[in-house]
Amino acid sequence: MRRNNDALVGAVVVIVVVALVAAIAWVKQSDLGGTQRDVIAHFRDVGNTRVGNAVVIRGVVGGRIDAIELAPDGWVDVRMKLDPAARLPSEPVVLLSESSLFGDWQATIVERRSLPSDAALREAIDDASHDGRALPGASLPGIGKLTAVAGQIAGDVASVASRVGTAFDDSAARELRTSIRDVSELSSTLRRVARDHASDLDTLSGQLRVAVAALQRASRSVETTSGRIDSATNSDEARRLVQNFAASADELRHAGAQVRDLAERLRTTQARRSPPTCAPTRRSTSRCGSSDLRESRTRIRTFADACRGAHS
Amino acid sequence: MGIAVRAVESIGSKTLRALRATGPNARFVGDVLASGRDARTWLGQTMTQMRRLGVDSLPIAAFIALFTGIVLALLASYSFTGAVPLYFVGTLVEKTVTLELAPVLTGLALAGRVGANIAAELGTMRVTEQVDALETLGYDPVSFLVLPRVVAGVAMFPVVVGAAMLVAMVAGGTTSVLLLHLSSPEFLKGVRLFFQVFDVEYGLVKSASFGAAVTLAGSACGLRAGGGAVGVGRAATSTVVYSAICILVLDALWAVTWLLGREAAP
Structure with a gap:
């Protein structure tokens, strides 16, 4: 019994130890x-x-x-x-x-x-x-x-971001927001102005079109008139018209001479028939009559000038 | 006020009782060590105890290790799926089995089987006055009854645990190949990745200390048994409880003193 025990225990111990050592050697690739x-x-x-x-x-x-x-x-x-x-x-x-x-x-x-x-x-x-x-x-x-280097880079980026965050604080953000709003308002104003100017330009161009049309019409009538003038020139109407004007002026000149003569006669007649009112002397009488004549002459000259102006 | 005083008194009495037990236990350990000089008495009994405590415990240890290896491989694959390469199943099985599960689970199993057996045997001898008869015959009961068991426990626990390690590793590898569709070279790669001989040494040394604790607890409780069959039964129960406590405390102690601060990778 005792030998049996010894053998069994010894066998178990040896087997287990050998198996363990072999397994370790195998795993360690000894x-x-x-x-x-x-x-x-x-x-x-x-x-x-x-x-x-x-x-x-x-x-x-x-x-x-x-x-x-x-x-x-x-x-x-x-x-x-x-x-x-x-x-x-x-x-x-x-x-x-x-x-x-x-x-x-x-x-x-x-x-x-x-x-x-x-x-x-x-x-x-x-x-x-x-x-x-x-x-x-x-x-x-x-x-x-590599991760450490990446971490360092990430730290640098975070530092830069924090600096940007420090610089770009609430007031900066507010100002930026205000600026953006201003720019938006400015752009809307510009848009409105551009729209208004566009309508003005539309009106102007319309008016210009009307003016151009009027000019075209005027030019057409000038052309017609010039054509008529040409035709008139060709048919000696203008010369006749000028001759008529010259004859009228001669007649008027003649009439003026007659009026002057008439006025002379009238003065003479007046000096004979009515006493002088201003002075009993001959000189004063002639002076008074000459002033009336001067006035009449002036009127006649004015009339003659008017006729001449009309003639020219 | 009265309740608080009574609570403090209760704590004090329990502390004193525990301290009072420390003395006899320390004296008992001292007697066991001192009886080592009487080699002719204990050496003859040792081989018998080695067979009873060690060889006869192999089936239960192998059974526990078999299922531990299977479950560990499945747990590892469940935990690693999609996140960690599957060959780490081998790493986890190797590390867990050699460092912790094989020594502790085998130790707890042997605490029930071996510790209770020793306590019942020695307790029966005590209540039937066989121990007194030995003393009358001039035998030192510690040298004749206790030391062979302690030596057998210290010697055979590592053997049983070593066998359990092998069985668990084989079971884990087989499970990985058959159920997890992991090739055996991959499993072996995982095992080799972080394997250290220290892992096995640590498990074996730890299991030797567990063997000493279980046999000492069983012997102490058995020799102090009294009051017939009831006393023997109480001694067996106490042995299992104290052995389990000793195993867990020693496990933590070894981890703190030997593992802490040590590098995991080779």
Whole structure:
């Protein structure tokens, strides 16, 4: 019974311990047979890379990071255990980068000439190439670093926005609102003025049209008149008219002479028949009569002038 | 005023009773440690106890672990769907099983099975005066009865918990493959993502402390049993209660002292 107990307990303990150790070794991908080969890479900074992270060659996991050690002169050595079948590319370099959003990193072995065209990255690789025994390596910025930069940018934008907010306070907003309202009123006024002016222009153009029509009519009547004048000229009516006017003027001149003569006779007659009223002397009598004659002459001259004006 | 004074008196009496119990319990633990010198007495009994406490407890531990692994995988997939890659099911199952569920659930199960068994056995020996007979024969009852059980508990609890870890992981992986349509490499990727040997060490060390607590509580309650079958039954009940309390307090203690401030990722 006792031996039975011993065997059973021993078997259970051994089985459980062996199973546990085997499971741990399997999960940890331990190199029990020592078949994997070591590759060392040289870095300035390994980011968030940890022991156990995958080593990827051409997109296939070809090993694990076995150790990360500080090296002299500010370098970090990363020792990787690669599968025996994994073949490195020519001129291999190692890039450390995040493999997912959940913080796990990986080491990718690539050819030097297929590096991304990033000057800083190439410079870091060139810088790490001095050690012949180790592969040159560089770490790409992690999502955390990128997020930090993005956060910094967001902070700057927020700062600018807050400054704008400080400058653009309530009073500024009120003023802007008032300005907008003023501009709106101004534009409506301009619209009204433009509308009024348009109606004035319509009226003006209408009147102009009427004036043009009147002018056309006038020009037509002038044309008619000129035609008539031409026809009149052609038929010597105008000459006859002028001759008539000249004859009338002669007649009027003649009539004027007759009137003058008549007035002379009248004065003579008057001086004979009526005593002088102003003075008994001959001189005064002749003076009184001459004033009357002068008045009559003036009237006749006025009449003659009027006739002449009418004639001209 | 009178009620307040009575409440304060009640708190004081309970505190004193608890402190009074601390002394005998500490003395009992001291006696157990001191009896370790009598190796010829306890060593012969240890293997029998290891079988009874450990090997015979494997089925119940495996049963609990099997369903724990299944439920954990399903819970993880339910929680992660649409937000987190499904291979994190493996991560969650591994971390939860190794760090917490396998040790604690197995410890609680063994507290009922092993602790009650020890209390009932030793209590019966006490009420039937077999313990007195041993003393009369010149045997140290602590060395002959208690220490083999404590050693067996400390040694076999980690074994049982280790087996439970394996069963739970296999159950979780099988569930992921069969029910969640997750490929086994993906599940394994999740397991490997944040796996540390420390996880297993932590669970095993914790379970060893649980084994010590359960066996000590069972032995103490059993040896103090009195009053016939009723006393034995009360001792068994007390053992289960005290064991469960000890397991949970120790769990928190280990977490605070060993996990706090430690990095999760390798």
